[in-house]
Amino acid sequence: DGLVASISSDVRPRAVLDELVRLGMAEEGEDGQIRLLATGFVPRQGFAEMAQLMQDNLHDHLAAASLNLEGEHNYLEQAVFVDQLSEESAHRLHVVAAKAWRQAFKTVMTEAQARYDHDQKNTPAGERNRRARFGSYFYAADQDERPS
Known part of the structure; x- marks a missing residue:
């Protein structure tokens, strides 16, 4: 109730719960507890909104990398590189990366909510003018495939 109320009245x-259950994203137990059944949600409609989210994400990723190259900042922008893998090994690495993302998401999201709540109570509206983004990606392809 509190989460929904904090986002929209x-x-x-x-x-919201009924819709999550209908979509197979959550279930309500006999004890009244809610259990999420999916680790994320990508809507099937709303292409324009999805495209805007992707554009914003790509912008911020490139901005972090560019500012790091210019020496102006030291934003987190790192990746693990490995080649000469089999398809099976690449798949296994994808599974491990997804598991690591779920843990990182929980940790960062918990702190993001705590900081948001803190700032809503303790910081004047005019000073709450910063945004932050944390993300992760995984990509695998044949070694011969290079961007053109």
């Missing part, structure tokens, strides 16, 4: 928490 237009939608009732029960309606």
Whole structure:
């Protein structure tokens, strides 16, 4: 209830839960506990919104890398590189990367919510003008495939 109320007063928490259950994203146990069944959600409609999210994400990733190259900042922007893998090994690495992302997501999201809550209570609205983005990606392809 608190999570839904913190995001919107237009939608009732029960309606959000019912929709998550309908989509197979969550289930409500007999004890009243809610259990998420999926680690993420990508809507099937709303291409424009999805494209905007991707554009914003790509912008921020490139901005972090560019500012690091210019020596102006030291943003987190790292990747693991490995080649000469079999398809099976690349798949296994993908599974491990997804598991690592889930843990990182929980840790960073918990702190992001705590910082947001803190700032809402303790920082004047005019001073709450920063945004932050944390992400991860995984990509595998044949070694001969290079961007053109």
